[in-house]
Amino acid sequence: MYGEHMHRIFTLFAILVCFNSPGRAEPSDLRTELKKSTSQKVTRIIDGDTVILKDQTRVRLVGIQAPKLPLGRRGFKGWPLGFASKKYLSDLILDKYVTLYFGGQRQDRYGRALAHLFLEDGTWVQGEMLKAGMARVYSFADNRAIIPEMLQAEQEARRVSTGIWALAFYQPKDQQKSASFHNSFQLVRGTVTEVAKIRGTYYVNFGEDWRQDFTIVIKSRAARKFIKAGIDPTSYGGKTIEVRGWLKSYNGPMIEVTHPEQIMIIQ
Structure with missing residues (x-):
């Protein structure tokens, strides 16, 4: 049953997001899928996805990525709408109490809490940032809770080209220009032109020359997550898809995918 549900999410996602589903979970429902933690006052906003609480806990809003600011990094050029994203988050939660909820790994290597934030009235902070186009979904294999709901919130902003989605900087890139x-x-x-499986690793190829054309790599450990979700990676063959992740250069442009939510079937 779970596999069928997950397969429906990913294969029909592009169709479903075009409508306002009456069964869509409200923030109060989402909290039942997470583990409640402490409530604290937000005393400082670092950027559009990082805040500091009254007890000095630094929180990284898990599951989203806001436009980056230089933050003292020499030579780093801030991303478009970085300050607008920070202001939007400030207006939303600065000097207000939030409750931390966890859905996976609770802390990153920098010691930041990886939490979903909810205001006292039940407002889901990540959802608000995504719907406003002030952040995009940025998920990890060890923190997959409520990713479908985050993707749906992001799609609301993308449909009307609001916030970051009005800018070419954040728009999906054509695989032919991805390098x-x-x-x-x-x-x-x-x-996708073909999907090859070699020693447990799937190579989702977008061109005839795998040494130069864009490729998605799904290693065996990640592939097990796809299979558990009812998704056979070979089924991507011939389909138009969108993938999100860190674009690297290895026998041409490549994104290594670690969990199914990184891929969305367009048609």
Whole structure:
């Protein structure tokens, strides 16, 4: 039953997001899928996805990525709408009490809490940032709770080209031009020409020359997550899909996928 549900989410996602589903979970429902933790006052906003609480806990809003700010990094050029994203988050939660909820790994290597934040009235902070186009979904294999709901919130902003989605900087890149954007987090779109499985690893190829054309790599450990979700990676063959992740250069442009939610079937 679970596999069928997950397969429906990913294969019909592009159709479903075009409508307002009456069964869509409200924030109060989402909290039942997470583990409740402490409530604290937000005393400082670092950027559009990082805040500091009264007890000095630094919280990374799990599951989203806001436009990056320089934050003292020499030579780093801030991303478009970085300050707008920070202001939007400030207006939403600064000097207000939030409750932390966890859905997976609770802390990153920098010691930041990886939490979903909810205001006292039940407002889901990540959802608000995504719907406003002030962040995009940025998920990890060890923190997959309520990713479908985050993707749906993101789609609301994308449909009307609001916030970051009005800018080419954040738009999905055509796979044929993806090589120009390596070493960055990107959404890449294209039609799969073939899927090869070699020693447990799936190579989702978008061109005839796998040494130069864009490829998605799904290693065996990640592939097990796809199979558990009822998704056979070979089924992507011939389909137009969108994938999100860090674009690297290895025998051409490549994104290594670690969990199914990174891929969305367009048609």
